[in-house]
Amino acid sequence: EAQVTQNPRYLITVTGKKLTVTCSQNMNHEYMSWYRQDPGLGLRQIYYSMNVEVTDKGDVPEGYKVSRKEKRNFPLILESPSPNQTSLYFCASIGDLNTEAFFGQGTRLTVV
């Protein structure tokens, strides 16, 4: 079954404490992306990766890092989380035909 798996689903943390949200896909897709979803703003792209070791900034990259050491994994790293990063985060994997983005289940992050 085609799947994008994110962990954790829910996370509450304190300001400044580094955290990582993992993302893994089993479809052998080259293109992966991270989004945050906020009320009224929709899905905004944080970072994307077109292949292993190739990453680039999206629309809202400040405060985030990513890495792509393997094709299947694309973790999102918050080195020093702040309350304005409280949001719902989605990882997506996009097929070669560019016609479908497969999303993970989401990670609801609260930074206090």
Added chain:
Amino acid sequence: QKEVEQDPGPLSVPEGAIVSLNCTYSNSAFQYFMWYRQYSRKGPELLMYTYSSGNKEDGRFTAQVDKSSKYISLFIRDSQPSDSATYLCAITYGQNFVFGPGTRLSVLP
């Protein structure tokens, strides 16, 4: 001006109603036009996509694209309570996806 604009709703309709959801976009370079459905506490899932002007049907759902007006629509016939979700339009160029903010739809039994 945002690249993709969508009325956020919420929209409430009685069961059996015809629903019309709409988006406008600004970039003529966009290639594919899609609708995603997102249930509460879930990730978005692709509902339909098209790349040309005109209509595309899939069961109770019809996607309509008017490239001259930069306008896309999703029609839901005989709406059901199970259609209650947030509907996001998405438009792509290359592998870049641009999403509308989503319209929250409630279909009341």
